[in-house]
Amino acid sequence: MxxxxxxxxxxxxxxxxxxxxxKMMAIDQRGSMVQxxxxxxxxxxxxxxxxxxxxxxxLITRVLSPNATAVLTDPIYGHPYSxxxxxxxxALLLAYEESGYVSEGAAENERLSNPIENxxxxxxxxxxxxxxxxxxxxxxxxxPETLKHQQAFVRHVGDECEKYDLPFLLExxxxxxxxxxxxxxxxxxxxxxxxxxxxxxxxxxxKVDILKLEFPADLKYTRDYQNSDFYAGDSAYELAxxxxxxxxxxxxxxxxxxxxxxxVDIEEFIENVRLSTESGASGFLCGRAIWKDAxxxxxxTNAVKQxxxxxxxxxxxxxxxxxxxxxxxxxxxxFGGAQNVRVxxxxxxxxxxx
Amino acid sequence: MxxxxxxxxxxxxxxxxxxxxxKMMAIDQRGSMVQxxxxxxxxxxxxxxxxxxxxxxxLITRVLSPNATAVLTDPIYGHPYSxxxxxxxxALLLAYEESGYVSEGAAENERLSNPIENxxxxxxxxxxxxxxxxxxxxxxxxxPETLKHQQAFVRHVGDECEKYDLPFLLExxxxxxxxxxxxxxxxxxxxxxxxxxxxxxxxxxxKVDILKLEFPADLKYTRDYQNSDFYAGDSAYELAxxxxxxxxxxxxxxxxxxxxxxxVDIEEFIENVRLSTESGASGFLCGRAIWKDAxxxxxxTNAVKQxxxxxxxxxxxxxxxxxxxxxxxxxxxxFGGAQNVRVxxxxxxxxxxx
Numbered sequence: 001m002x003x004x005x006x007x008x009x010x011x012x013x014x015x016x017x018x019x020x021x022x023k024m025m026a027i028d029q030r031g032s033m034v035q036x037x038x039x040x041x042x043x044x045x046x047x048x049x050x051x052x053x054x055x056x057x058x059l060i061t062r063v064l065s066p067n068a069t070a071v072l073t074d075p076i077y078g079h080p081y082s083x084x085x086x087x088x089x090x091a092l093l094l095a096y097e098e099s100g101y102v103s104e105g106a107a108e109n110e111r112l113s114n115p116i117e118n119x120x121x122x123x124x125x126x127x128x129x130x131x132x133x134x135x136x137x138x139x140x141x142x143x144p145e146t147l148k149h150q151q152a153f154v155r156h157v158g159d160e161c162e163k164y165d166l167p168f169l170l171e172x173x174x175x176x177x178x179x180x181x182x183x184x185x186x187x188x189x190x191x192x193x194x195x196x197x198x199x200x201x202x203x204x205x206x207k208v209d210i211l212k213l214e215f216p217a218d219l220k221y222t223r224d225y226q227n228s229d230f231y232a233g234d235s236a237y238e239l240a241x242x243x244x245x246x247x248x249x250x251x252x253x254x255x256x257x258x259x260x261x262x263x264v265d266i267e268e269f270i271e272n273v274r275l276s277t278e279s280g281a282s283g284f285l286c287g288r289a290i291w292k293d294a295x296x297x298x299x300x301t302n303a304v305k306q307x308x309x310x311x312x313x314x315x316x317x318x319x320x321x322x323x324x325x326x327x328x329x330x331x332x333x334x335f336g337g338a339q340n341v342r343v344x345x346x347x348x349x350x351x352x353x354x
Numbered sequence: 355m356x357x358x359x360x361x362x363x364x365x366x367x368x369x370x371x372x373x374x375x376x377k378m379m380a381i382d383q384r385g386s387m388v389q390x391x392x393x394x395x396x397x398x399x400x401x402x403x404x405x406x407x408x409x410x411x412x413l414i415t416r417v418l419s420p421n422a423t424a425v426l427t428d429p430i431y432g433h434p435y436s437x438x439x440x441x442x443x444x445a446l447l448l449a450y451e452e453s454g455y456v457s458e459g460a461a462e463n464e465r466l467s468n469p470i471e472n473x474x475x476x477x478x479x480x481x482x483x484x485x486x487x488x489x490x491x492x493x494x495x496x497x498p499e500t501l502k503h504q505q506a507f508v509r510h511v512g513d514e515c516e517k518y519d520l521p522f523l524l525e526x527x528x529x530x531x532x533x534x535x536x537x538x539x540x541x542x543x544x545x546x547x548x549x550x551x552x553x554x555x556x557x558x559x560x561k562v563d564i565l566k567l568e569f570p571a572d573l574k575y576t577r578d579y580q581n582s583d584f585y586a587g588d589s590a591y592e593l594a595x596x597x598x599x600x601x602x603x604x605x606x607x608x609x610x611x612x613x614x615x616x617x618v619d620i621e622e623f624i625e626n627v628r629l630s631t632e633s634g635a636s637g638f639l640c641g642r643a644i645w646k647d648a649x650x651x652x653x654x655t656n657a658v659k660q661x662x663x664x665x666x667x668x669x670x671x672x673x674x675x676x677x678x679x680x681x682x683x684x685x686x687x688x689f690g691g692a693q694n695v696r697v698x699x700x701x702x703x704x705x706x707x708x
């Protein structure tokens with residue numbers, strides 16, 4: 001199965017660099033970005049102005065996009081102001097899901113994802129999207145109702161992306177049914193949650209093209225990092241086990257996958273990228289690990305810009321360097337090399353049947 | 355009127371280089387390409403194989419695309435085989451019209467353009483097109499029926515491009531109602547035909563974004579070129595008059611415009627580019643002037659490749675150099691500078707209204 005439809009092929013090609021490695025920036029945060037702006041302005045979250053968030057996103061996009069092979073933004077605060085800031089050779093990903101989740105389940109501990117109202121895949125394509133990103137929260141042990149809802153949501157986007165022939169990049173985020181994700185207990189559960197979620201959504205019926213995954217372990221709870229700034233003081237595993245987990249994840253992923261940053265600090269993220277790419281990841285789609293500290297300086301836009309020009313740019317360059325040995329997407333076993341990637345229905349009547 | 359819809363803005367940005375200049379290659383020829391292959395193979399046109407044309411287009415696209423800011427191809431011989439040959443940072447234009455024309459009018463001397471059967475703007479967008487190109491033959495003194503047909507055809511594509519928010523690049527090609535275009539008589543008519551056609555299709559009701567225009571005079575019949583290889587032996591005008599004609603064309607074009615090559619030799623084309631860009635053109639969309647001689651070597655693909663690697667690449671670089679002083683599209687008076695280009699409906703509810 002190396003045949004791939006024209007639109008998806010063209011889109012995936014644009015998301016990656018010429019060598020097939022993804023070095024993508026996320027600036028589609030909404031809930032977490034509004035909170036960060038509220039903190040910076042010492043305001044309540046509900047008092048944050050739309051214009052502040054849009055202006056900050058515009059600035060981050062302007063300064064950092066040139067380092068990226070693709071930029072992921074959102075259609076609310078991001079796209080209408082940021083589209084002019086994304087260079088011609090940097091691809092555009094647009095988010096489909098509403099920010100955050102609706103709590104569900106007997107203990108209100110399960111998470112349902114939902115679409116942005118009045119926003120469609122068709123609109124995203126018209127607006128210039130080269131690919132669609134969907135974030136779905138997922139816990140394989142949630143109630144059947146919750147699993148069914150999340151699976152149907154992903155399947156809907158898969159169907160729509162097939163219809164419009166856009167690459168479908170699915171982001172899976174795990175969560176704790178009990179307690180917090182910031183614990184050694186969750187760190188121990190995480191490998192199983194991430195890998196089982198990958199097993200679910202690599203099923204061809206979901207029509208996913210690229211997976212955007214959490215690092216499948218937590219280096220804050222990895223003994224070998226006990227001298228790092230990010231070590232949390234307790235260990236769930238050793239580095240050798242983490243490497244095995246990454247290998248298992250790669251075995252489970254029948255699709256090219258990239259690593260996300262989930263707002264960890266840059267030092268930890270670089271380690272995540274290094275370990276993931278050693279195990280077969282094709283790059284990263286990273287937001288806050290690169291630029292989050294810039295928000296602290298808002299509304300001093302000069303200071304924001306200075307941080308972006310310096311520390312954030314360095315962060316991006318370091319992440320790019322760590323991804324330099326990532327597996328090119330066309331070398332993933334799904335494709336088996338650039339020479340085996342071919343347009344589907346490649347005949348004299350392609351345009352009639354397409 | 356500097357506001358521009360998201361998709362068109364993103365598409366136009368990708369068609370041009372970072373400075374807003376169009377250096378685009380056309381490889382969407384069908385009728386003329388089949389004839390050229392027939393000549394190279396000493397065959398009848400009807401005996402040319404689909405595979406030969408597709409293979410030749412693939413090779414030309416592979417070698418020359420990296421020099422272009424955008425590549426225009428066709429959905430029949432071109433796209434299914436060439437899409438993998440177009441680099442990620444080179445934009446994709448797809449042709450909408452059927453090659454050639456249907457003869458019409460009392461003396462069968464008028465030309466009607468038609469769509470490719472079972473090919474749509476929606477398909478082109480799904481297949482990865484960043485913009486749509488339509489070639490319409492036009493003679494402002496053709497019969498009312500012919501004018502009406504051609505105008506309706508252009509208007510249909512304009513409406514569809516608006517619906518799918520894709521840039522609409524309209525190519526206008528004049529023709530002789532009597533005699534041949536290769537004559538001093540036609541050379542004298544040409545400025546008037548080109549400028550009157552521009553006056554027609556810059557009407558906002560056609561929703562054109564960029565015009566692809568013939569050089570509005572014929573340097574083969576320009577006295578000052580009497581020592582050039584391409585001079586035809588008779589003069590219709592002097593260079594000073596040609597420059598005035600170019601200025602008049604630019605005054606008539608309320609839209610950014612680029613120059614086409616119509617298969618002239620590279621020396622003449624470079625002069626066309628130089629004179630057009632001096633008068634306000636934003637670059638070129640050129641095919642045969644760059645690569646036509648490569649076809650003569652077919653089926654010796656090594657010789658074809660050698661020509662493409664050497665002469666054709668040099669031709670392209672020379673054309674790019676001549677376009678280096680072209681007017682960036684956003685500096686055209688329609689936009690008035692990059693700082694004035696803004697996404698339409700730029701509000702918090704953009705994604706709902708879009």
